[in-house]
Amino acid sequence: MGAPVDGWVAAVKAYTSGSGGGCNIVAKLGDGQETAAPPDSTPSTTSGGDDDEDAMWGELMEGAEVPADARVRPTDLHLAAFRGDLNEVETLIEKKKHQINQADSEGMTPLMVAVKQGHMDVAELLLPVSDVHAIDKEEWTVMHWACEVGRLAFVKRLCKEHCELLAMKDKRGLSPLHIACWQGNEELAKILLQNKADMKALTKWGETPLHHAAFFGHVGVCRLLLEHGADPLVKDRLRRSPKSLASGKAASPELQALFREAVAAGPAASESSTASLNG
Known part of the structure; x- marks a missing residue:
């Protein structure tokens, strides 16, 4: 396994450890698997390409023995939003527009992940281009998440621009x-x-x-x-x-x-x- 793919695997493990938007996979990986990197030291998501990532994700899922509905791998944009990498998020919004509203294994969009992790500069960047009515597996919207983490300024903006979320x-x-x-x-x-x-x-x-x-x-x-x-x-x-x-x-x-x-x-x-x- 090359270094770029190693970095991607570490990033995914950090994301799925329960701190990010994904399912708690690391706890199921077993003693033989690599320990997740702390969120604040998550390496870059740059890898050898989508094929490499898909292959490694498949191996992780087999090792974790998670159900099929939890096997949706996080996108590069999910990982960048989780890490709070504003520059990478900005780049990915342009280069990988199809990832903006994609859901992870918990149904969370990159915008939800950014809000949950408290990366509000990233959330502000994603908000205008994201589907604010998207819901995760618990049917939470970004408004639910903003209230859960107590981001008052962001809640005020959502109320001003998308007050219909209050009724969801x-x-x-x-x-x-x-x-x-x-x-x-x-x-x-x-x-x-x-x-x-x-x-x-x-x-x-x-x-x-x-x-x-x-x-x-x-x-x-x-x-x-x-x-x-x-x-x-x-x-x-x-x-x-x-x-x-x-x-x-x-x-x-x-x-x-x-x-x-x-x-x-x-x-x-x-x-x-x-x-x-x-x-």
């Missing part, structure tokens, strides 16, 4: 606002609400974003949602309301008091707060 849900019914709320990211939730994210969006279990914020005990996010008019008494499919989730023994006294006050105040107080916040 994954296979479990999770919207971007659900993600912000379970994380307790108050600033992110505020951005999404200012851009008309739906507080009434339901998961497949009938959970609103407020259910998630209450369950995880995020007082600030709960207060924000309640001020915007979220219903503290709406029940999910298990007959749980946000208030009931905020009333358990594990809930903080502050959270319990917040929901008691919200229920006592009634919907009129919430509507008044919403008007002032949106004004």
Whole structure:
């Protein structure tokens, strides 16, 4: 095996180790296989050509014994986006346009990979040429990923240019606002609400974003949602309301008091707060 192909194999192993967009293959490779290179030392993806790469990818997949649907190898653009190599990404956008919206084994596009890895300069470069409505295997969009990693400036840009992404849900019914709320990211939730994210969006279990914020005990996010008019008494499919989730023994006294006050105040107080916040 030549040095260029060795470098490509190391790059692919780093990508598929679980830190990138691909499936967790390295854990299945066995003791006889080469250890993945750390993400920050991933070598260049330049290799001896596509035939060499296809051959090596086939060998890796056989060694990993992964299912057929996980055998989609990452493209050069995936690897460059994972590494955060802005110059190489710029070159590949011109030379390998067909790779821009290709999905890896997890269904992730290079744009999603760049966002997940926090390479926002690369993400900004890819955004105008990428399909922002693409979804991965969990049916996450780039908006879901931007919320997951808390990239506020990028979320603001997506809201401005592609606000329809706020309504897109994954296979479990999770919207971007659900993600912000379970994380307790108050600033992110505020951005999404200012851009008309739906507080009434339901998961497949009938959970609103407020259910998630209450369950995880995020007082600030709960207060924000309640001020915007979220219903503290709406029940999910298990007959749980946000208030009931905020009333358990594990809930903080502050959270319990917040929901008691919200229920006592009634919907009129919430509507008044919403008007002032949106004004």
